[in-house]
Amino acid sequence: MKSIFSQNEKRVVRNPVAKKVPPKRWAFHIHQATFLILLLVVLLLASANIAKAKGFFIPEQPAPLVQDGIIAIQDLTLEQKLAQMVIVAGSTWNLQPIRNMQVGGIHLFALGQEELFPGAIQQFQAGMAIPFFVTVDLEGCLNPFAAFRLFLPASEVETVGEAFEKGAEEGKYLRSLGVTINFAPVVDLDDEIWKCRSFPGDASQIGALAEAYILGLQNEKIMATAKHYPGKTLVARDPHKFLVTATVGASDLVPYQEVADTAQGIMVSHIIVDGALDSQGLPSVVSPGIIQGLPEQFSGLVITDEINMLGLRSFYPTLDEMYIAVLQAGSDIILNFNDDPNEIYRMIQIWKEAVDSGLVSEERIDASVRKILEAKGLQVVG
Amino acid sequence: MVSVRQWRILNVSLAFLALLLLLPLLGIRLPSLGQAELWLNPDDPRCLAQVDNEFSGVEISRCCLLAAQQLSCHKEKSLIDGQYYDWACQTGQQSVVQRLNHVGYQYCTLQPFWGRR
Numbered sequence: 001m002k003s004i005f006s007q008n009e010k011r012v013v014r015n016p017v018a019k020k021v022p023p024k025r026w027a028f029h030i031h032q033a034t035f036l037i038l039l040l041v042v043l044l045l046a047s048a049n050i051a052k053a054k055g056f057f058i059p060e061q062p063a064p065l066v067q068d069g070i071i072a073i074q075d076l077t078l079e080q081k082l083a084q085m086v087i088v089a090g091s092t093w094n095l096q097p098i099r100n101m102q103v104g105g106i107h108l109f110a111l112g113q114e115e116l117f118p119g120a121i122q123q124f125q126a127g128m129a130i131p132f133f134v135t136v137d138l139e140g141c142l143n144p145f146a147a148f149r150l151f152l153p154a155s156e157v158e159t160v161g162e163a164f165e166k167g168a169e170e171g172k173y174l175r176s177l178g179v180t181i182n183f184a185p186v187v188d189l190d191d192e193i194w195k196c197r198s199f200p201g202d203a204s205q206i207g208a209l210a211e212a213y214i215l216g217l218q219n220e221k222i223m224a225t226a227k228h229y230p231g232k233t234l235v236a237r238d239p240h241k242f243l244v245t246a247t248v249g250a251s252d253l254v255p256y257q258e259v260a261d262t263a264q265g266i267m268v269s270h271i272i273v274d275g276a277l278d279s280q281g282l283p284s285v286v287s288p289g290i291i292q293g294l295p296e297q298f299s300g301l302v303i304t305d306e307i308n309m310l311g312l313r314s315f316y317p318t319l320d321e322m323y324i325a326v327l328q329a330g331s332d333i334i335l336n337f338n339d340d341p342n343e344i345y346r347m348i349q350i351w352k353e354a355v356d357s358g359l360v361s362e363e364r365i366d367a368s369v370r371k372i373l374e375a376k377g378l379q380v381v382g
Numbered sequence: 383m384v385s386v387r388q389w390r391i392l393n394v395s396l397a398f399l400a401l402l403l404l405l406p407l408l409g410i411r412l413p414s415l416g417q418a419e420l421w422l423n424p425d426d427p428r429c430l431a432q433v434d435n436e437f438s439g440v441e442i443s444r445c446c447l448l449a450a451q452q453l454s455c456h457k458e459k460s461l462i463d464g465q466y467y468d469w470a471c472q473t474g475q476q477s478v479v480q481r482l483n484h485v486g487y488q489y490c491t492l493q494p495f496w497g498r499r
Binding site: 311 | 390431440448453
């Protein structure tokens with residue numbers, strides 16, 4: 001008897017009672033497995049993001065060899081040398097990455113209690129072969145200790161004696177906390193904005209008072225920083241404009257000439273200047289002409305104003321170009337208060353590439369680092 | 383019991399979340415909601431430096447750096463020279479006060495040096 005089924009139909013119905021998992025159940029299992037894998041991936045990526053935010057991926061530099069206060073500059077890697085040229089915001093939540101990078105210094109903002117300052121400083125300095133610079137902005141009128149200690153504003157100083165006493169008092173206090181550099185005095189003329197940050201009088205009087213203050217401060221082993229070169233930063237202007245331009249007169253430079261052989265630091269601003277000095281359309285801090293135009297008798301550290309302010313940042317299309325320009329211009333120390341330690345690390349890597357590619361000479365880096373290490377009290381050989 | 387459709391939605395959402403978490407690790411930054419809000423606000427960021435009872439306009443970027451260095455900022459509405467300011471940043475009762483309008487304060491919080499408060 002012929003079968004009622006064709007050959008094809010026989011193949012299909014060969015094993016009609018075989019157990020098969022319905023297609024819907026397979027899809028269910030695949031989606032479950034995918035969910036678990038994606039959940040694991042998300043958890044891993046979230047952990048990686050948290051670790052990155054805390055700076056865990058920033059490698060620790062090898063401990064530099066310092067013996068009896070002597071260091072050989074060739075014993076430092078290029079990365080270590082470049083890191084010495086940076087002062088960052090001394091946020092304790094970035095403590096480990098800052099210590100790992102071995103940057104040159106930390107800047108402290110206002111804190112609510114006096115004991116928090118030495119506490120934070122000790123955390124940063126503990127065990128460091130090359131100590132950090134510890135910097136503050138104590139001008140009198142601007143004062144990070146104002147929650148518990150007041151100081152005389154510069155505008156109220158009348159005599160050279162008072163200026164020296166102000167410097168000595170502030171220096172003694174800063175040294176007791178562990179601070180090593182004060183970004184003061186302001187020697188700009190014509191404080192139209194705050195009316196309290198600068199010393200009173202004409203250019204020559206301001207220069208004399210500033211010099212006395214610097215002597216008092218540095219007598220207490222605190223480095224003074226005359227700012228903001230080449231002047232005109234306290235003059236009221238359109239607050240909506242980020243790029244600031246000004247015409248600098250010969251009188252603006254007088255205080256800097258007065259303090260040049262005394263001050264251990266000068267801070268350069270972002271102002272675009274012409275007149276007695278010409279920055280060629282560039283912010284002063286990236287103008288080699290301005291940096292090289294500092295008084296001849298000045299042999300201290302050239303320090304930039306904070307580089308994330310728009311007066312500089314908006315001049316460049318990218319951060320990378322800005323970082324390289326700042327390094328090329330010739331300052332010894334760059335202030336970068338970016339709160340993300342990964343960005344500080346990235347800046348150092350960009351600088352390293354610039355040196356490796358010949359855009360910036362390593363001799364220029366060595367010259368700045370030598371000055372920095374000597375300012376930290378180390379004897380530099382090599 | 384989660385249906386297949388619901389699993390699909392969950393998985394697509396997780397995949398999107400994974401992508402958002404991967405981008406920062408590759409160095410790609412997305413604009414934040416704060417930046418979007420700032421861009422949409424037509425008001426200008428404004429800052430005044432107050433010393434005793436005198437007020438002077440300060441370039442906003444410099445103002446933000448000075449405000450970031452103060453101990454704290456708190457909401458304090460004030461009308462000065464016909465304009466409202468919403469925030470005051472200072473360290474002590476007798477110190478300089480940086481006064482910012484709301485847009486100015488938002489702008490400052492987006493600066494790289496603002497830190498955690």
